[in-house]
Amino acid sequence: MKHALIICAAASALALSACQRQEAATNDANPGQTAPVNAAQDAIGAVVGETSAATMGATTGGFVNAAAMSDMYEIAAGKMAQAKGQSAVVKAFGKKMVEHHTAMMNGMKPMVMAAGEAPPTELDQRRKGMLDNLTAANGADFDRVYLAQQVAAHEEALTLMKTYGDGGQNADLKAGAMKAMPKVQMHLDEVRKLQMG
Structure with missing residues (x-):
């Protein structure tokens, strides 16, 4: 069932990507991405990420890979939020994400090396796409997109940590x-409150 969901999500993402390329090719005024396509990509990415976290988190290599990707994405997105965020709370949350996820990544390094x-x-294509979607968002749309991505990213990270914490092979x-x-x-509780306004 999980494999079917991932295949369905991947097919949807490819179709959306093709639509986006076609629309970009026919619209010189906006050669980049469009908000509806980006929102759909982020929604599909959230489903894929959640499913991936539940499966990849079961192995040590998968956990290490996914946890590092999560932290790298959070740091990059947080820096972007500090630069492009419209509200002071989004800028502050972005700063906190850079600080906390840098500390989390550095804290895991010795355990990862010992394992x-x-x-x-570098980031995988899914997370690079999320950052591309943040880059394409401007003004108040940036804050909305950033917060939506943060909810999905922290739900995924929580599933990953719980999956490995419950059944991981490496004790450290x-x-x-x-x-x-x-x-x-x-972080998840905080970003949900920010999203509600």
Whole structure:
């Protein structure tokens, strides 16, 4: 069932990408992305991410990869929020995400190295697409898109930490995941309140 969901989401993302390229090719005034396509990509990405976190979080390599991607995305998106955010609360939340996720990533490094794993050094295409969608959003739309992405990203991170914390093979990484869970939950609770206004 999970594989069918991922395949369906991937097919939808490809179709949306094709629509976006076709629309961009026919609209010279807006050669970049469009808000409806970006919103659909982010929604599909959230489903794929949640499913991926529940499956990838079951293995040490998958957990390390996904946790590093999560932190790298949060840091990049947080920097963007500080620069492009319209409201003071979005800018402040972005700053907090840079600080907290840098600390979380640095805290996990010794455990990752001790486990003999190598974290990725760059973002995957899904998260690069999320950042592209943030780049394309301007004004009040930026704040709305950023907060929506933050809810999805923290739901995914919480699932990842819980999955590995419950059944991970490496005791140190498992403890690290359990330690990270309350902070990720706090971020999720905070961003949901910000989203409600």
